[in-house]
Amino acid sequence: MKYGRFDDARREYVIVRPDTPTPWLNYLGGQGLIGLISNTAGGYTFYRDARLRRLTRYRYNAVPSGENGRYLYVRDDDDGSYWSPTWRPARAPVDDYHCRHGLGYTVIGSTCREIEVEAVYFIPSDRAVEVCSVRVTNHRSATAEISLFAAVEFCLWDAQDDATNFQRNLNIGEVEAHGGTIFHKTGYRERRDHFASFSCSEPTTGFDTKREAFLGAYRGWDLPIGVERGVLSNSLAVGGAPIGAHQVRLAIEPGEEKRVVFLLGYHENHAPKFDNTEHTALRTDDANSLIARFFDKEIIDRELNRLREDWDKTLGRLQVRVPVPEADRMINTWTPYQCVICFNVARSASGYEAGIGRGIGFRDANQDLLGCVHLLPESARRRLLDLASTQLASGSAHHQYQPLTRKGNDVIGSGFNDDPLWLILAASAYLKETGDWQILDEPVCYSDKPALGTPLYEHLIRAGEYTLARLGPHGLPLIGRADWNDCLNLNSHTNDPDESFQTAPQRTVGIAESVFIAGLFGLVAPELAEIATRRGDAAVAQRFSMSAAEMRRAVEAHAWDGKWYLRAYDAAGGRIGSQDCDEGRIYIEPQGMCTMAGFGLSDGRARAALDAVHERLLTDHGLMLLQPPYTRYNTALGEISSYPPGYKENASIFSHTNPWIIIAECLLGRGDRAWDYAMRLNPACCEEISDIRRCEPYVYAQTIVGRDAADHGLARNSWLTGTASWMYVALTQWILGIRPTYDGLMIDPCTPPNWAGYAVTRVFRNATYDIHVENPSRQSRHVRDIHVDGEAIAGSILPVFADGKTHHVDVTLGSAR
Ligand code: BGC
Ligand code: NOJ
Numbered sequence: 180m181k182y183g184r185f186d187d188a189r190r191e192y193v194i195v196r197p198d199t200p201t202p203w204l205n206y207l208g209g210q211g212l213i214g215l216i217s218n219t220a221g222g223y224t225f226y227r228d229a230r231l232r233r234l235t236r237y238r239y240n241a242v243p244s245g246e247n248g249r250y251l252y253v254r255d256d257d258d259g260s261y262w263s264p265t266w267r268p269a270r271a272p273v274d275d276y277h278c279r280h281g282l283g284y285t286v287i288g289s290t291c292r293e294i295e296v297e298a299v300y301f302i303p304s305d306r307a308v309e310v311c312s313v314r315v316t317n318h319r320s321a322t323a324e325i326s327l328f329a330a331v332e333f334c335l336w337d338a339q340d341d342a343t344n345f346q347r348n349l350n351i352g353e354v355e356a357h358g359g360t361i362f363h364k365t366g367y368r369e370r371r372d373h374f375a376s377f378s379c380s381e382p383t384t385g386f387d388t389k390r391e392a393f394l395g396a397y398r399g400w401d402l403p404i405g406v407e408r409g410v411l412s413n414s415l416a417v418g419g420a421p422i423g424a425h426q427v428r429l430a431i432e433p434g435e436e437k438r439v440v441f442l443l444g445y446h447e448n449h450a451p452k453f454d455n456t457e458h459t460a461l462r463t464d465d466a467n468s469l470i471a472r473f474f475d476k477e478i479i480d481r482e483l484n485r486l487r488e489d490w491d492k493t494l495g496r497l498q499v500r501v502p503v504p505e506a507d508r509m510i511n512t513w514t515p516y517q518c519v520i521c522f523n524v525a526r527s528a529s530g531y532e533a534g535i536g537r538g539i540g541f542r543d544a545n546q547d548l549l550g551c552v553h554l555l556p557e558s559a560r561r562r563l564l565d566l567a568s569t570q571l572a573s574g575s576a577h578h579q580y581q582p583l584t585r586k587g588n589d590v591i592g593s594g595f596n597d598d599p600l601w602l603i604l605a606a607s608a609y610l611k612e613t614g615d616w617q618i619l620d621e622p623v624c625y626s627d628k629p630a631l632g633t634p635l636y637e638h639l640i641r642a643g644e645y646t647l648a649r650l651g652p653h654g655l656p657l658i659g660r661a662d663w664n665d666c667l668n669l670n671s672h673t674n675d676p677d678e679s680f681q682t683a684p685q686r687t688v689g690i691a692e693s694v695f696i697a698g699l700f701g702l703v704a705p706e707l708a709e710i711a712t713r714r715g716d717a718a719v720a721q722r723f724s725m726s727a728a729e730m731r732r733a734v735e736a737h738a739w740d741g742k743w744y745l746r747a748y749d750a751a752g753g754r755i756g757s758q759d760c761d762e763g764r765i766y767i768e769p770q771g772m773c774t775m776a777g778f779g780l781s782d783g784r785a786r787a788a789l790d791a792v793h794e795r796l797l798t799d800h801g802l803m804l805l806q807p808p809y810t811r812y813n814t815a816l817g818e819i820s821s822y823p824p825g826y827k828e829n830a831s832i833f834s835h836t837n838p839w840i841i842i843a844e845c846l847l848g849r850g851d852r853a854w855d856y857a858m859r860l861n862p863a864c865c866e867e868i869s870d871i872r873r874c875e876p877y878v879y880a881q882t883i884v885g886r887d888a889a890d891h892g893l894a895r896n897s898w899l900t901g902t903a904s905w906m907y908v909a910l911t912q913w914i915l916g917i918r919p920t921y922d923g924l925m926i927d928p929c930t931p932p933n934w935a936g937y938a939v940t941r942v943f944r945n946a947t948y949d950i951h952v953e954n955p956s957r958q959s960r961h962v963r964d965i966h967v968d969g970e971a972i973a974g975s976i977l978p979v980f981a982d983g984k985t986h987h988v989d990v991t992l993g994s995a996r
Pocket of ligand 1: 665666681827828
């Protein structure tokens with residue numbers, strides 16, 4: 180069943196029923212203030228760090244789910260009935276419900292008792308204020324006397340503490356209320372210099388800041404006593420659970436529309452912090468001027484337009500027209516959008532990630548960069564330098580770091596042996612996109628040696644050397660705590676049910692090896708060699724091209740299982756992902772990564788490996804991570820075997836891995852297969868099965884339950900997944916074949932053979948390439964000729980014009996003449 184539809188022209192997903200199978204989310208803001216908002220206005224807002232600067236509460240384990248948001252209620256003051264125009268939390272029936280999730284904004288509206296209400300939520304660029312702009316229209320023939328209520332529940336800033344330390348937190352809450360603004364200032368009396376505000380543009384008839392005053396004892400957000408009574412109590416919270424609730428009475432003439440704006444703000448005061456000498460009252464003048472600015476409805480409309488224009492401009496850097504509308508809409512809008520969201524919040528804060536513990540993952544952030552570097556080159560540059568600064572002098576990296584402090588997460592630590600290599604991949608993608616070689620000379624310190632600053636270039640070398648210094652008995656890289664597959668814990672197995680797999684001590688080291696890391700090394704070492712060559716550093720170039728060749732030989736000698744690549748050697752030297760295994764016989768990751776590294780392309784092994792993937796891992800919903808699943812917990816494997824068969828790393832369709840196989844298929848020239856895999860996973864092709872898939876049909880989800888479980892096809896952990904950037908790279912750079920290289924933009928398509936052609940507009944190094952590809956002889960690949968501005972060029976790399984102009988590129992596929 181469908182719950183909505185794509186509005187491609189407006190780049191919106193329009194949800195037409197509020198009772199989606201899960202809360203269907205969108206993100207607001209991105210740089211400083213970030214909000215998550217569901218199709219019924221659930222969600223939460225934080226400033227940069229969802230643990231340390233969370234503005235509003237959210238209850239992950241709430242029943243029903245998605246509880247807490249920025250809630251609205253409309254009360255008919257004639258008879259006291261009330262509803263929520265966003266359906267939740269009141270859940271009274273409404274007509275014409277619609278939610279339009281757009282890029283950086285969400286519009287939710289409905290009509291009830293001939294009162295139409297529509298709320299627009301967004302965070303203006305560069306401003307720490309979340310706008311909720313409400314229009315109320317009276318379609319009755321008589322004047323409507325209504326009250327509009329808006330409410331948020333504040334968080335006590337450190338979300339971790341807020342979720343655990345009740346005895347303290349119930350006694351520290353503090354607020355101030357002036358005019359139409361409620362200030363939440365818990366902790367401000369001591370060391371904080373930041374606070375939140377919730378304000379209303381129109382004169383209010385009352386407010387509440389005590390949650391129990393607004394809701395009433397034993398009531399939830401669906402039945403607030405304050406709304407029921409139609410009168411708020413102007414309560415001032417000290418301790419307890421501070422909220423912000425406003426009431427506005429409106430008399431609306433027939434046909435008239437009124438507008439009310441609610442603002443949720445985050446503010447920082449630098450000296451002076453207080454407004455009085457007793458050091459108790461907030462200094463609010465800066466906050467008030469920000470608030471006043473966004474009470475101006477013209478400014479709001481202008482900022483919303485600016486947001487739309489900014490997104491159009493950003494996404495305009497790569498737009499395509501292919502024969503499949505479900506692909507167009509993902510490539511042109513939703514996937515790059517998801518890439519940018521992942522780039523901004525990594526895996527830290529979503530409907531499934533509490534934003535409390537994990538921070539930014541090192542490997543995740545590097546991979547997220549791959550899908551955004553052409554959209555946000557300056558941010559990508561900063562991110563690369565940030566990431567390198569969390570690297571350790573050994574070349575290793577903290578697995579995760581906190582976004583606010585940039586400190587590595589010491590609980591998880593390092594020792595995920597694939598981590599550092601992703602920095603090389605991200606840096607090479609940045610160089611290919613921008614040609615900004617100067618970045619390699621930027622001095623960057625090491626997290627464990629803050630006084631040691633070396634050029635970024637040396638960070639990359641140390642990342643590569645980290646692998647080479649940790650080779651196992653077969654010359655393959657040691658896996659450490661885990662590789663990309665965080666749950667394949669070959670050294671830190673545990674039988675203690677109270678011990679986390681992620682942090683359990685490594686009881687063995689020095690034997691377990693990862694074929695995946697071997698493949699990843701094979702992919703990135705030649706990049707490092709090429710970078711070194713271009714810097715005139717022949718020694719490093721030679722070291723990494725030779726070590727890449729050695730790695731390939733080690734894989735050929737010790738990682739080929741006869742029909743596909745092995746996954747790993749375990750701590751006892753046993754084979755994982757082998758025909759000899761009863762369970763976990765074939766894993767997807769090494770088949771993708773080794774082929775991407777170019778291994779086995781000339782001797783048929785890559786083809787065999789990918790055929791095995793096709794034969795054993797394919798389902799209607801995508802490719803599973805492994806088969807057969809593990810049915811018993813096995814300490815030698817760790818967390819992977821702790822999941823029920825078909826879930827997560829234990830044989831779900833772990834979406835992130837699918838684009839690797841798509842790219843690998845392109846390397847073999849099998850455009851039909853590559854496309855088929857991409858479309859099976861394409862969320863926009865799954866609208867009709869939303870009751871099975873359950874997640875948003877406009878974004879990829881981390882996992883889809885595999886065929887070994889009854890709920891096969893059920894997607895979980897939408898939004899924050901490396902799938903977005905890899906799928907985007909696979910579709911645009913490998914299937915459509917428009918691929919940045921160090922020397923220019925390469926055209927190397929591998930499409931389904933039956934396509935007549937397609938078009939791509941690509942901004943690359945300050946020029947626009949307007950590319951038309953024709954496929955008269957219905958082939959998958961092979962560029963026959965390329966004309967740039969009417970002139971034939973040799974080879975398949977478009978020149979770098981960097982002249983700010985548009986260049987017309989005509990490509991004809993076919994066999995060479
Ligand atoms: C999850 C993995 C994830 C890891 C990251 C595990 O608990 O199951 O999917 O990669 O945490 O730390
Ligand atoms: C999610 C993690 O964020 C990512 O780093 C990891 O590679 C995958 N899970 C697979 O375990």
